[in-house]
Amino acid sequence: MDPSAPLKRFYKTVAVEQDGDGFRVTLDGRQLKSPAKRSLLLPTKALADALAKEWDAQEEHIQPLTMPMMALASTAVDRIGELRDGVIEQIAKYAETDLVCYWTDEPKELAERQAKAWMPYIDWAKETYGAEFKTQTGIMHVEQPENSVRAIREVVEGYNDWELSGLSSATHCTGSILLALSLTEGRIDSAQAFEDSQVDETYQIELWGEDWEAKDRRDVIKKDLQSVVDWLTLIRD
CATH class of the missing domain: 3.30.2180.10 (ATP12-like)
Structure with missing residues (x-):
């Protein structure tokens, strides 16, 4: 067989x-x-x-690909239920290298798009969690304040296993714990989360077009982010 x-x-x-x-x-x-x-x-x-x-x-x-709620439920029980501390560590670690903290300086148009899309998340994290994040142009690592990383970890620790399943998916989809928390806390919807996590990719597509692999990848991210929203609605009903 x-x-x-x-x-x-x-x-x-x-x-x-x-x-x-x-x-x-x-x-x-x-x-x-x-x-x-x-x-x-x-x-x-x-x-x-x-x-x-x-x-x-x-x-x-x-x-299985047509069963997103079953997938998230399985993650909550099989992965998080057994490895909760490790999952929390994995998610919270995104605060050290969050997507929204790494900007470009050229081209200017992309830099402006990044600032417009991402600065609100940095401001929100400071206002909501008292977590200040530094931004950096280029790919060089920027050390984030230890108390800010700790503050985000404490927020993640406050999520139950069912909520963590959704937060984990959203974090991996967006590459940003700040974007993911904004989504799970209801500050933004899935479309906004997708748009703001794909600023660089969308810019490149506008310049050079989109191949089928990139389209498929982006379609999966869109679906997964909406599944997170649906999931959170269902577990909090």
Whole structure:
């Protein structure tokens, strides 16, 4: 049997059941588990309903790429649930080299776009978290204030495992913890997060055009950022 072959749909019915303070999805009456075979006790009925809808929509074969809520739930349980401290460290480390802190000086038009898009995030971090960030032109590393990095880490530590799953995805998509926090805190929407994380790429596309690989990559980022917004709505419902 080829382990890479798509998994056939092995169930007929999908349902949602309450279990104490949480909710479970069942497939033919059996509780749905994570890929690592861990319990999937979901925090809200809205999230359970969304997962059930994804599983019910599968046809002859199961297509994981069409199940973003299941992917985020699996991350929360299998990765964050087991490696929470490491995930927090990984996310918070973006504060040391955040995208919005590295600007260009040439061409002038791109530099102006970066300043317009990114300075509001730096100002917001100072106003909201008391975290001051330095900007740098070029690729040379700029050392950020230790207390600022610590402040961002404390914010990340305050997220529960379900929220961390969304924050982790948003941080990796944008390359910026400040952008990701702005998204997860509801300050910006997914379209704005995409636009502001892609300032350099969009500028280059305007100059030279967009190949299919770049388009596919950008489309995935757009979808993933919207999935984070949907996820946060569902877990906070």
